[in-house]
Amino acid sequence: MEHQINSWEEYEKVYAESVANPEAFWANVAESFSWKKKWDNVLSWNFDGPDVKWFEGAELNITENCLDRHLAERGDQTAIIWEPNGPKTPEIRLTYKELHAKVCQMANVLKSYGVVKGDRVCLYMPMIPELAIATLACARIGAIHSVVFAGFSANALADRINDAQAKVVLTADGSLRGAKVIPLKDIADEALSHCPCVETVLVAKRSDKFCHMQAGRDVWLGEAMDAASTDCPAETMSAEDMLFILYTSGSTGKPKGVVHTTAGYMVYAYYSFVNVFQYQQNDIYWCTADIGWITGHTYIVYGPLLAGASSVMFEGVPTWPDAGRFWAICDKYQVNQFYTAPTAIRALMAKGLEYVAPYRLNSLKVLGSVGEPINEEAWQWYNKYIGKNQCPIVDTWWQTETGGIMISPLPNITPLKPTYATRPLPGIQPCLLDAEGNELAENDVEGLLAVKFPWPSMLRTTYGDHDRCKQVYFSMFKDKYFTGDGAKRDADGNYRIIGRVDDVINVSGHRLGTAELENVINEHDIIVESAVVGYPHEIKGQGIFAFVIVQEACSQEALEAELKELINTEIGPIAKPDRIQVVSGLPKTRSGKIMRRILRKIASGDVSNLGDTSTLLDPSVVEEIKEAVLGTA
Numbered sequence: 001m002e003h004q005i006n007s008w009e010e011y012e013k014v015y016a017e018s019v020a021n022p023e024a025f026w027a028n029v030a031e032s033f034s035w036k037k038k039w040d041n042v043l044s045w046n047f048d049g050p051d052v053k054w055f056e057g058a059e060l061n062i063t064e065n066c067l068d069r070h071l072a073e074r075g076d077q078t079a080i081i082w083e084p085n086g087p088k089t090p091e092i093r094l095t096y097k098e099l100h101a102k103v104c105q106m107a108n109v110l111k112s113y114g115v116v117k118g119d120r121v122c123l124y125m126p127m128i129p130e131l132a133i134a135t136l137a138c139a140r141i142g143a144i145h146s147v148v149f150a151g152f153s154a155n156a157l158a159d160r161i162n163d164a165q166a167k168v169v170l171t172a173d174g175s176l177r178g179a180k181v182i183p184l185k186d187i188a189d190e191a192l193s194h195c196p197c198v199e200t201v202l203v204a205k206r207s208d209k210f211c212h213m214q215a216g217r218d219v220w221l222g223e224a225m226d227a228a229s230t231d232c233p234a235e236t237m238s239a240e241d242m243l244f245i246l247y248t249s250g251s252t253g254k255p256k257g258v259v260h261t262t263a264g265y266m267v268y269a270y271y272s273f274v275n276v277f278q279y280q281q282n283d284i285y286w287c288t289a290d291i292g293w294i295t296g297h298t299y300i301v302y303g304p305l306l307a308g309a310s311s312v313m314f315e316g317v318p319t320w321p322d323a324g325r326f327w328a329i330c331d332k333y334q335v336n337q338f339y340t341a342p343t344a345i346r347a348l349m350a351k352g353l354e355y356v357a358p359y360r361l362n363s364l365k366v367l368g369s370v371g372e373p374i375n376e377e378a379w380q381w382y383n384k385y386i387g388k389n390q391c392p393i394v395d396t397w398w399q400t401e402t403g404g405i406m407i408s409p410l411p412n413i414t415p416l417k418p419t420y421a422t423r424p425l426p427g428i429q430p431c432l433l434d435a436e437g438n439e440l441a442e443n444d445v446e447g448l449l450a451v452k453f454p455w456p457s458m459l460r461t462t463y464g465d466h467d468r469c470k471q472v473y474f475s476m477f478k479d480k481y482f483t484g485d486g487a488k489r490d491a492d493g494n495y496r497i498i499g500r501v502d503d504v505i506n507v508s509g510h511r512l513g514t515a516e517l518e519n520v521i522n523e524h525d526i527i528v529e530s531a532v533v534g535y536p537h538e539i540k541g542q543g544i545f546a547f548v549i550v551q552e553a554c555s556q557e558a559l560e561a562e563l564k565e566l567i568n569t570e571i572g573p574i575a576k577p578d579r580i581q582v583v584s585g586l587p588k589t590r591s592g593k594i595m596r597r598i599l600r601k602i603a604s605g606d607v608s609n610l611g612d613t614s615t616l617l618d619p620s621v622v623e624e625i626k627e628a629v630l631g632t633a
């Protein structure tokens with residue numbers, strides 16, 4: 001594969017070049033794509049705006065690079081293998097030719113409902129082929145896709161549709177998740193009653209469930225596609241035209257729409273994919289993420305297709321019909337690169353080796369991890385029982401905002417160190433800062449993780465609110481992108497990500513803002529005030545611990561049920577608190593700020609060193625909370 005690094009010496013050389021002359025480096029990578037018009041200028045930037053432009057003046061369409069470009073050489077090669085929820089249901093294989101035809105058909109359907117370049121289209125769909133096709137169909141005609149994970153509730157969906165002012169929504173009648181069928185269209189309908197901007201709803205058929213179709217608004221997607229032409233010219237896009245919006249939680253307020261643009265995202269999605277997974281022609285690659293998250297965008301849809309890869313897309317869940325499902329699929333397709341999240345590894349690890357034993361895993365060459373820090377125990381298990389000590393594990397650190405993997409070993413190239421994401425990819429210039437923003441230039445240090453130079457797939461703005469982008473990412477430290485993570489760099493220059501340093505918690509690899517959770521909890525009549533923190537959770541990485549003050553005495557059971565239900569309707573099941581503790585007060589400073597540090601410690605069961613509590617308004621609440629949570633004062 002073009003631009004693939006093959007040795008440690010080459011990595012060091014390429015990395016040095018990429019820092020010494022980033023423009024020449026990225027221009028060289030960009031040369032291998034198909035452009036309608038090449039760029040005038042590789043990069044212009046300032047982090048004050050922020051205002052970052054890559055490949056300005058260039059014109060292209062990313063789907064020509066994902067699809068058309070491959071047709072002559074590998075039109076009949078499998079692009080996507082879709083593995084359905086039920087192991088007995090036959091899979092679907094789409095060749096590059098077939099995928100191209102379907103993308104064109106869906107693009108023509110979108111056009112026929114008035115979607116034009118620049119319009120926003122919301123995709124609220126299960127992991128069915130239509131979801132991958134829809135992202136590309138949007139890109140084909142220059143519409144901006146906003147994929148909303150199908151586990152989000154109606155209210156969360158409505159917020160995202162309205163924020164982006166989406167004109168069209170794609171959904172399905174139902175979503176199959178293990179033994180469950182989720183009535184996706186019903187949820188979408190509930191959301192849509194609050195979304196006057198939506199003109200058309202295209203509905204894919206996936207279940208036998210009846211679903212209501214609103215005349216004049218709702219259309220069956222399959223029928224419309226069958227009637228559409230398989231030819232759809234690709235819209236000419238400028239390098240910096242928006243490709244997609246993806247909502248993610250931050251430490252304050254509502255989720256924000258992270259915006260990625262066309263050319264830079266394309267170049268980096270390809271470059272990071274071929275290097276981190278060392279994909280070789282004819283390999284079978286599988287990323288278990290959902291396309292509703294950034295991992296699915298970059299490493300199920302765009303990266304693999306840009307590389308002409310064959311990639312597996314899985315509809316179901318890892319534990320159904322049993323905890324061997326992932327390994328059965330690896331065996332079935334003889335998967336070569338497997339990319340998943342630590343939470344899945346821990347969950348499967350807990351089920352025992354009898355679920356691994358029946359399957360042939362000898363095709364595996366590379367194992368990947370993403371979404372949260374991978375603990376040593378899970379790393380060792382993954383290495384020993386899945387990789388059979390033969391497969392390098394790439395612990396990939398990145399974010400929705402970074403668009404692609406930033407820090408990761410290159411398999412069989414970078415010396416591995418369990419729990420370390422190791423080295424930055426070429427073109428990525430991370431740094432560690434102290435609280436004042438001074439760079440910690442030496443090795444063997446710990447600090448706040450930032451990036452000091454632009455990379456092609458970085459976010460450009462937050463949709464509809466550029467100032468928020470500036471405030472959240474570029475104001476904390478001058479001329480640096482701040483990640484929100486803390487990290488450590490060892491004596492050899494390897495990075496280990498410690499976790500978020502802001503009020504964001506990472507539950508099973510999903511980002512949730514504590515403020516967002518508190519806002520929902522506070523909506524309940526009986527709640528006076530609440531504080532939410534994360535605490536170590538064996539399977540989820542972090543669990544959600546809610547401390548609440550109630551207006552009047554109530555049964556713990558009823559309170560828990562009601563708060564969980566509330567969170568379920570406002571955000572979705574992923575955000576349900578694991579523990580709810582009624583308290584009579586919260587530890588606050590004299591200026592009224594909740595000292596979450598103390599709550600985090602108590603929630604984690606570690607009260608050995610609560611630090612200085614003398615600045616608290618009422619230090620006695622700490623004793624009370626300790627006793628309530630741990631049973632001892």
Ligand code: WTA
Pocket residue numbers: 248293294295369370371372373374395396397398399400401421483484485497498499500506509510511
């Ligand atoms: C965390 C997911 C440790 C981190 C691609 C980051 C990680 C947040 C790792 C982004 C890793 C992601 N090791 N922590 N390998 N990968 N994170 O936007 O806290 O859903 O800031 O993107 O996940 O989550 P997001």
